[in-house]
Amino acid sequence: MKQLQEKILTDGKVLSESVLKVDSFLNHQIDPSLMHEIGDEFAARFGNEAITKILTIESSGIAPAVMLGLNLGVPVVFARKRKSLTLVDQLYTASVHSFTKNETNEISVSKDFIKSDDVVLIIDDFLANGQAALGLVDIVEQADAALAGIGIVIEKGFQTGGSMIRNRGIRVESLAIISSMANGKVEFHQEVPSV
Amino acid sequence: MKQLQEKILTDGKVLSESVLKVDSFLNHQIDPSLMHEIGDEFAARFGNEAITKILTIESSGIAPAVMLGLNLGVPVVFARKRKSLTLVDQLYTASVHSFTKNETNEISVSKDFIKSDDVVLIIDDFLANGQAALGLVDIVEQADAALAGIGIVIEKGFQTGGSMIRNRGIRVESLAIISSMANGKVEFHQEVPSV
Numbered sequence: 001m002k003q004l005q006e007k008i009l010t011d012g013k014v015l016s017e018s019v020l021k022v023d024s025f026l027n028h029q030i031d032p033s034l035m036h037e038i039g040d041e042f043a044a045r046f047g048n049e050a051i052t053k054i055l056t057i058e059s060s061g062i063a064p065a066v067m068l069g070l071n072l073g074v075p076v077v078f079a080r081k082r083k084s085l086t087l088v089d090q091l092y093t094a095s096v097h098s099f100t101k102n103e104t105n106e107i108s109v110s111k112d113f114i115k116s117d118d119v120v121l122i123i124d125d126f127l128a129n130g131q132a133a134l135g136l137v138d139i140v141e142q143a144d145a146a147l148a149g150i151g152i153v154i155e156k157g158f159q160t161g162g163s164m165i166r167n168r169g170i171r172v173e174s175l176a177i178i179s180s181m182a183n184g185k186v187e188f189h190q191e192v193p194s195v
Numbered sequence: 196m197k198q199l200q201e202k203i204l205t206d207g208k209v210l211s212e213s214v215l216k217v218d219s220f221l222n223h224q225i226d227p228s229l230m231h232e233i234g235d236e237f238a239a240r241f242g243n244e245a246i247t248k249i250l251t252i253e254s255s256g257i258a259p260a261v262m263l264g265l266n267l268g269v270p271v272v273f274a275r276k277r278k279s280l281t282l283v284d285q286l287y288t289a290s291v292h293s294f295t296k297n298e299t300n301e302i303s304v305s306k307d308f309i310k311s312d313d314v315v316l317i318i319d320d321f322l323a324n325g326q327a328a329l330g331l332v333d334i335v336e337q338a339d340a341a342l343a344g345i346g347i348v349i350e351k352g353f354q355t356g357g358s359m360i361r362n363r364g365i366r367v368e369s370l371a372i373i374s375s376m377a378n379g380k381v382e383f384h385q386e387v388p389s390v
Contacts, residue, residue, distance in 0.1 A: 023305060023307070023308075024307070024308070025270075028272065028273065028275065028304075028305055028308065029270050029271065029272045029305075029307075029308045030257070030260075030261055030264065030270065030271040030272070030273070031270060032261045032262075032264035032265035032268075032269075032270070032271060033265060033268065035261060035265075036265055058253060058254035059253035059254045059257060059273060059275075062225070062254060062257045062258055062261075063257055063258075063261045063271075066225055066227045066230060066257075066258045066261060066262070067227075067261070067265075069225070069227035070227035070228060070230075070231055070262075073227075073228065074227075075220075075224050075225065075226060075227070076224065076225040076227060076258075077223065077224045077225070078223065078225065078254060080223065080254075109223075110218060110223055110224075112218070112219070112224075113218075113219070113223065113224045
């Protein structure tokens with residue numbers, strides 16, 4: 001997605017060969033217009049999948065997921081990273097380790113909101129080692145729902161998550177795939193036209 | 196806002212005289228179409244305020260804030276409840292106690308994203324005792340930015356936050372104000388037409 005790649009190049013900050021900070025439009029400050037475009041792009045890629053529910057994880061997945069949900073006319077569910085006192089039973093849970101934050105979170109989704117007749121599309125902001133995405137896949141499987149695929153805003157193509165998940169036969173669509181951040185310079189995989 | 200009141204009556208769950216669960220459309224599952232309407236309603240109420248930035252707090256404030264940001268064409272910043280390793284300095288911080296979760300969080304916003312020439316509108320999902328809203332006001336004041344007001348999706352009018360904040364001369368617009376949840380029944384304040 002050309003507009004997203006340009007935004008990453010102009011506003012992203014490469015902190016190391018593996019850490020990209022996009023706090024100015026995705027992870028802390030949010031560019032609603034870009035999120036709207038991202039939602040439309042996900043809809044174009046997954047719109048023929050009869051999706052009934054979008055599943056994401058708090059907090060940075062919510063904005064792109066809600067814009068996609070508006071486009072497709074389906075609800076969004078965000079997995080919580082901690083249990084809330086008003087939501088203590090009837091949960092699907094999975095453990096997700098964040099290498100960035102060096103911590104393991106229990107993520108949870110109420111059984112009320114993912115059912116076995118749902119066709120679920122997972123949306124997340126980043127795909128690196130794939131732990132968050134796999135935790136969400138785990139929850140979809142626990143619910144015995146169908147998984148339409150995974151839509152990612154920014155994939156770190158030089159990390160193993162993307163290939164690991166695709167090797168499981170899961171469709172992954174990433175709107176920007178970074179091939180390298182060596183020497184402080186972001187380089188993208190060439191855009192492969194969708195079939 | 197009539198559509199929101201109806202949604203609360205049909206889909207909200209009164210867990211006690213003070214706890215309303217709206218996990219099916221706002222706090223866990225999100226209704227994107229309703230969020231879009233909510234964004235439009237906030238825009239109608241605050242659209243003449245020359246707002247340059249919307250400030251909310253993760254996670255449930257993000258969806259309505261981003262829809263409002265899309266309408267007004269301005270960025271959204273969400274305060275974080277914990278510091279991230281990629282964002283350790285240059286922060287405005289405030290302490291916020293949650294009575295629901297019985298915990299105090301440090302909330303933080305990067306100094307990069309709220310500046311002294313900003314006109315900030317605060318958006319949040321709930322207003323009860325007002326602690327979260329006051330934490331966000333504190334951050335706007337630390338930034339020496341102008342505060343246009345506070346937009347709330349659901350206000351618990353029987354708790355003290357709303358009057359405490361309005362008594363400070365801050366404009367608060369709540370799209371649904373609950374006057375009572377006694378006997379498991381939600382009752383609303385009569386809608387007062389905006390001047």
